[in-house]
Amino acid sequence: MNMIKAETCEKGPVIPTTPLVIFLEKVQETALQVYGHKGFDPKQFVDMSLRQNIEATVEAFDKIPRTVNGSVLKNDLDGFIGKYLGGADEDLVYVEPVDYVAEPEGFLPKVKNTEVRAWALEVHSLWKNLSRKVSDHVLEKPELYTLLPLKNPVIIPGSRFREVYYWDSYWMIRGLLASKMYETAKGVVTNLISLTDQFGYVLNGARAYYIAIHIFSQPPVLAAMIVDIYNRTGDLDLVRRCLPALLKEHHFWNSGIHIVTIQDAQGSTHCLSRYYAMWNKPRPESSTIDRRTASKLPNICEKREFYRDLASAAESGWDFSSRWMRNESDLATTTTTSIIPVDLNAFLLKMELDIAFLANLIGESSVVTQFTEASQNRQRAMNCIFWNAEMGQWLDYWLDSSNKSEDIYKWEDLHQNKKSFASNFVPLWTQLFSSVVDDITTQRVVQSLRSSGLLQSAGIAMTLSNTGQQWDFPNGWPPLQHMIIEGLARSGLQEARTLAKDIAIRWIRTNYVAYKKTGAMYEKYDVTRCGAAGGGGVYVAQTGFGWTNGVVLALLEEFGWPEDLNIDCY
Structure with missing residues (x-):
């Protein structure tokens, strides 16, 4: 698979930063110098508020005493924050x-x-x-x-x-x-x-x-x-x-930099969408971390490409994963904008089907026609560009500018990413899977999921690569569990519906056991160990947790839990 970098570090407009965010980033950078990396959460500082107007606050910040080497003492920074900034949870x-x-x-x-x-x-x-x-x-x-x-x-x-x-x-x-x-x-x-x-x-x-x-x-x-x-x-x-x-x-x-035109093996052209953030600087909520990761890159152009691809990975929700990297051991090789992702286009297919459904409810017939046609076009494109019959999965496609003419890329099998990701099965969630795929293909997809290595004792892993990134092995995340389970459950094939219930039981059980041990619902779980919270990434496992609660309740509503079924880990 030929994986390349984005074609230009300046492509796409960049929106100017607001004075408030610029200032809070400056506080964030100073705080890192004062408090150190251990336990440091950069997001906390850009979530703070001002107790006075921006001009007075900046003036006070600039008057904080500096040592000979320009650093700030902890007591001085603590005093400034206490007087001029509101807590991150006060808004x-x-x-x-x-x-x-x-x-x-x-x-x-x-x-x-x-x-x-x-x-x-x-x-x-x-x-x-x-x-x-x-x-x-x-x-x-x-x-x-x-x-x-x-x-x-x-x-x-x-x-x-x-x-x-x-x-x-x-x-x-x-x-x-x-x-x-x-x-x-x-x-x-x-x-x-x-x-x-x-x-x-x-x-x-x-x-x-x-x-x-x-x-x-x-x-x-x-x-x-x-x-x-x-x-x-x-x-x-x-x-x-x-x-x-x-x-x-x-x-x-479906416009501008999000759209990619690609010609399939039969010479037909298709339009598919990609993640592409219009930004080429460190993300304010993670500025200090982004700068540290980019420091190994040799020049400003490559740094800007990296910042855009990093923000684009955040747009995908998978921040971060080896799925987006040329070298899965190096976050600095993230190249999200050079990938046409399966899951984004599955989401958009569902959006088009849903818009047609909603428009029909209120008599907007022209919208129904437009979006029915759009969904049919995307369905064909996904089958031509993503589907891999040998693997029984829909696969992400890497763009190669050397195989491009007049803004049209030419499809080649070698540019499909042959690695198994949970996202390869997101089309299960759309009518693409449940209404037009025959039982033989359905059975192939079910067999592929079973044999992929992604299905573990406590749920579905996101990838098979254990990189330390939070969207990699051994972590499982609630949205992907739910979409795959729900897609399988809607299938006309009994084997698929049986697998859906089996995965739902595994996922509900690990949520339950973790809650009984810790009193918390986690944003992600280690799917290799029943009742274990997930890890990796740049912050500790978060609790609460909105989408985890929602998925568990939705699965219990759909599948229930029989009185005689063991809820504890085996």
Whole structure:
């Protein structure tokens, strides 16, 4: 497989940084020098707020005494932060969800085991812990905060993630729907729609540094949220309000630098999408770490390419993984923008199918026609470019500029990434798998998943490479478990449905056992050990945890838990 670097370090517009974020990055860099790397979380500093205006705060910061070598003493920095900066958790305040009840009517009717049911109710109660609203201070003086002033209450992931995140919200909504918290779920979507109305896409997270710094989103699942809420509530007014925003988001992912044209082996051309952040500097929430990683690169052009590819990997949600690297042992070889990813295009296929469904509900026939055709085109493209019959998987495709003419890449088998990733099976989640793939192909995909090495005793691993990155082996993440399980469960093949239930049991069990040991739900788990939290990456395992809670509740609603089935590790 010929893996190449991005073609130019200056491609794509860059949005200027806001003074507030520039200043907080400066505080972050100073804090690293003072406090050291151990236990240091750079995000904490760009999430802080100002107690006075930016001019007065910068002036005070510049007056902090410096030693001969220009460094700041710990007591002086502590004093400045205490006087001039607000804590990273002061911009959101707790709010009781309007539709929370301790045990909703009709809650998880398939869960018969009393231990599991008691635990599920505890997980359900965590929605109260994660519910917030934007502080009145943010609404009154937004220029002092990096948090964006969203109108409705929010559900945060937990721990260091104190703001709304895009794709996290989908699985939180699935859990909220299982908890019968329909108004809270609608509020979450309404917040995301407001971001799309304002910016043309849903931000990665609801912070100023996600708009003024590196323009990028996250896996596009907004349409799926609206479909799932409609299927529970029948709310056509919500559909009418949301459709224009969905059209904007679709345009964001299907225009400009996100679009790649590729010619298949038969000479037909197809358009597919890639992750591509419009940013070529360190990410503010991780500036000190990004700079340290880039320091080994020889020149500014390569550093800028790396920063863009790093932000693009964050846009994918897989930050970070050997999936994006030319050399899986070296994060500095991340080359996300040179990859056409299977999962992004599966998300977009589902978006197109969902938009057509929603438009049909409200009589927008021209939109139905447009997006039905778009979904058919993408389905053909995915089968031609990604599908590998020998492996029984859809495979990421690496772009090679030497095999390009007039902005059209020519497909070659050698550019498919032949490694097994959990993302190779995300098309299971769309109708591509459940409605058009024959039983023989379905069986091949099921066999491929079973034999891939990804399926472990406690769930599905993201990759087979143990690199120390958090989206690599042995970690399993809730969204991928849920999408693959749900796709298998919808199949017409009994073998696929049986496998879906088996994986669901493994995943529910490891969540339960970890909770009983620690009292926490984790953002990720080690799928080789039942009840073990995941690790790797640049921060410790986070608890809370929004999408983990949502996936467990959704799986328990779908599959239940029989009274006589053992819940403890074997």
